[in-house]
Amino acid sequence: MPIGYNRDDTIVALATAAGSAPLAVIRLSGKKAFTVIDTIFFSKKKVSEAETHTILFGKIIYLSVVVDEVLVSVFKNPTSFTGEDVVEISCHGGSVVSQEIISILLSLGSSYALPGEFTYRAFLNGKIDLTKAEAISELINANTLSSKKRAIDGLIGKLNNKTNLLRQDLLDILSLLEVDIDFSEEGLSVVSKEQIETKLNLTITDINSIVKSYNSGKIYRDGVKVSIIGNTNVGKSSLLNYFLEENRAIVSDVHGTTRDFIEESININGINFKFVDTAGLRETNDVVELEGIARSLKHKESSDIVIHMFDIFEDFNSSIQALHHYDNGYKILNVINKQDLLKNNSFDLSEDCMLISCKTNYGLQDLKNSLFKLATIGVDLSESNISIQSTRLLELFSRCNEYLLKALNSLKQNLGNEFLAIDIRLAIQSLGEIIGETTSDDILNNIFGNFCIGK
Ligand SMILES: Nc1nc2c(ncn2[C@@H]2O[C@H](COP(=O)(O)OP(=O)(O)O)[C@@H](O)[C@H]2O)c(=O)[nH]1
Ligand SMILES: [Mg+2]
Numbered sequence: 001m002p003i004g005y006n007r008d009d010t011i012v013a014l015a016t017a018a019g020s021a022p023l024a025v026i027r028l029s030g031k032k033a034f035t036v037i038d039t040i041f042f043s044k045k046k047v048s049e050a051e052t053h054t055i056l057f058g059k060i061i062y063l064s065v066v067v068d069e070v071l072v073s074v075f076k077n078p079t080s081f082t083g084e085d086v087v088e089i090s091c092h093g094g095s096v097v098s099q100e101i102i103s104i105l106l107s108l109g110s111s112y113a114l115p116g117e118f119t120y121r122a123f124l125n126g127k128i129d130l131t132k133a134e135a136i137s138e139l140i141n142a143n144t145l146s147s148k149k150r151a152i153d154g155l156i157g158k159l160n161n162k163t164n165l166l167r168q169d170l171l172d173i174l175s176l177l178e179v180d181i182d183f184s185e186e187g188l189s190v191v192s193k194e195q196i197e198t199k200l201n202l203t204i205t206d207i208n209s210i211v212k213s214y215n216s217g218k219i220y221r222d223g224v225k226v227s228i229i230g231n232t233n234v235g236k237s238s239l240l241n242y243f244l245e246e247n248r249a250i251v252s253d254v255h256g257t258t259r260d261f262i263e264e265s266i267n268i269n270g271i272n273f274k275f276v277d278t279a280g281l282r283e284t285n286d287v288v289e290l291e292g293i294a295r296s297l298k299h300k301e302s303s304d305i306v307i308h309m310f311d312i313f314e315d316f317n318s319s320i321q322a323l324h325h326y327d328n329g330y331k332i333l334n335v336i337n338k339q340d341l342l343k344n345n346s347f348d349l350s351e352d353c354m355l356i357s358c359k360t361n362y363g364l365q366d367l368k369n370s371l372f373k374l375a376t377i378g379v380d381l382s383e384s385n386i387s388i389q390s391t392r393l394l395e396l397f398s399r400c401n402e403y404l405l406k407a408l409n410s411l412k413q414n415l416g417n418e419f420l421a422i423d424i425r426l427a428i429q430s431l432g433e434i435i436g437e438t439t440s441d442d443i444l445n446n447i448f449g450n451f452c453i454g455k
Contacts, residue, residue, distance in 0.1 A: 008031065009030055010032040011028070011110060011118070012106065013113035013117075014099075015027045018095050020094050021093035023092065024095075024098040025090050026091065026098055027088050028110060029082045029086045032109060033085040033086060034074075034087070037089075041059070042058050043056040044058070047072060051074070052074060054073075055071050055072065056071070057071055058070065060104070067104065068100075068101065071089075072089050072090075073087065073088040073090070075088075082122050083121065084125070089101060112453075114448075115453050115455075118454070120133075123436065132155055132157065133447060137450060138151035138154065144270050147220040162386050163431050163435055166400075169202070170203060170424055173199050173200065176191045177420055179191070180417050200407060201408070207400055207404070209386075211398055213386065213387035214388050215378060217388055220270070220271060221389050223271060223274055224271060225274045225302065225304050226275050226303060226371065227296070228309055229278055229307065229308055229309065230281065230308060231280050231281055231311075231314065232257075234338075235311060235358045236258065237262075239358050243275050243368070245266075259292040261296065276303070304375060305330060305332075305375060308332055310335070310336050311337050312339065313341075333370060333371065336355050338357060339356060340359050340360045354366065354370065393434060396430045399430045403423040403427035403430065404427050407427070
């Protein structure tokens with residue numbers, strides 16, 4: 001069991017974001033939830049006598065002082081999120097009211113919930129499996145509609161169903177093998193090698209597509225970081241402003257205007273692109289600008305895509321050449337700006353290079369399209385397929401597939417059904433870990449520890 005979670009106590013936490021807001025919701029879950037709330041909440045009915053899934057209006061009164069007027073939602077075990085007795089107190093927002101109520105609940109014998117503890121209890125009580133727990137975390141953290149949709153798929157059990165189907169397929173193969181093992185003692189064989197091979201291959205293909213979906217899931221969850229790098233005055237800040245559709249960064253013909261970096265996100269076709277406008281690269285003795293340049297280079301290293309920007313008067317051909325020999329894990333888009341200043345069309349544009357004008361917007365839509373294309377190379381953009389977003393699932397599905405490939409190999413080498421059965425059993429075990437049937441404490445700690453408190 002994960003650290004600190006194996007407790008019988010009644011837990012409390014704020015379920016909404018802290019700060020100024022019209023309402024705040026406090027959650028209380030556990031054996032004493034109803035007795036604790038009944039000592040401070042005064043309404044027509046006691047919470048312990050109310051029907052499940054009803055709402056009561058009343059006052060929280062503590063030491064004869066009215067703390068707030070609130071609504072209390074009542075959920076009796078086992079039909080609550082955690083599977084325990086739960087109350088949700090909707091009080092007035094702002095941090096003072098909710099903190100006061102939480103302090104009172106703590107002083108009455110409940111304890112402060114650890115991160116993800118409500119969800120962990122839901123898991124312990126069989127209300128949700130691990131794929132759903134992870135989906136809840138993904139849903140809360142989703143920052144585009146697409147990543148939200150993928151999380152909902154997990155929440156409504158698509159991944160769980162798929163995993164169970166795959167497991168059933170493997171169990172079918174296993175029982176075929178076992179029947180065959182029994183009969184082979186009598187010198188008979190009831191199952192053909194081809195039959196097993198076809199079934200194994202189908203399952204392997206299915207799992208492979210799930211493994212591949214991780215990259216798509218990752219891009220939808222984490223987004224794409226794009227740094228705009230180049231010399232001073234080439235138009236980096238102008239480009240950022242174009243993407244953001246606002247005058248976010250100062251644009252000026254003074255060299256070295258942008259001295260710190262500016263980071264802003266936009267959504268392109270459902271994917272979150274984080275643009276970083278950086279200080280222009282040039283020789284300088286200005287300490288602030290030097291620090292800015294150092295930061296530019298640091299951002300470049302952690303980017304998914306670097307827009308390397310030049311203006312048409314620069315000697316960009318040699319720089320572009322140099323860049324192509326430079327492989328740091330990010331993709332490079334070479335962009336030449338200020339096309340509007342071209343006197344004639346005799347411009348020699350090398351491949352892999354885009355010509356734009358931030359002044360007239362020439363080529364900017366193409367640049368946006370190229371960015372999207374570059375970011376989504378190898379990514380499955382269709383939303384109908386099952387997609388995984390966590391490294392835990394990636395690891396387990398990959399492991400499952402390795403066992404199946406081993407089994408396939410044993411089959412091809414005629415190693416005997418006993419050998420195949422061993423690997424298929426291990427593959428089935430990996431699928432069991434996906435839904436959390438057998439899982440180590442470390443994994444549970446990792447999953448639930450990453451939740452926010454109150455969830
Ligand atoms: N003619 C022309 N001027 C541009 C273009 N893009 C930017 N500029 C001008 O170039 C100067 C530097 O632009 P800025 O975006 O601040 O460049 P940065 O230093 O790279 O961030 C400003 O005076 C801009 O108005 C363009 O496409 N055409
Ligand atoms: Mg700038």
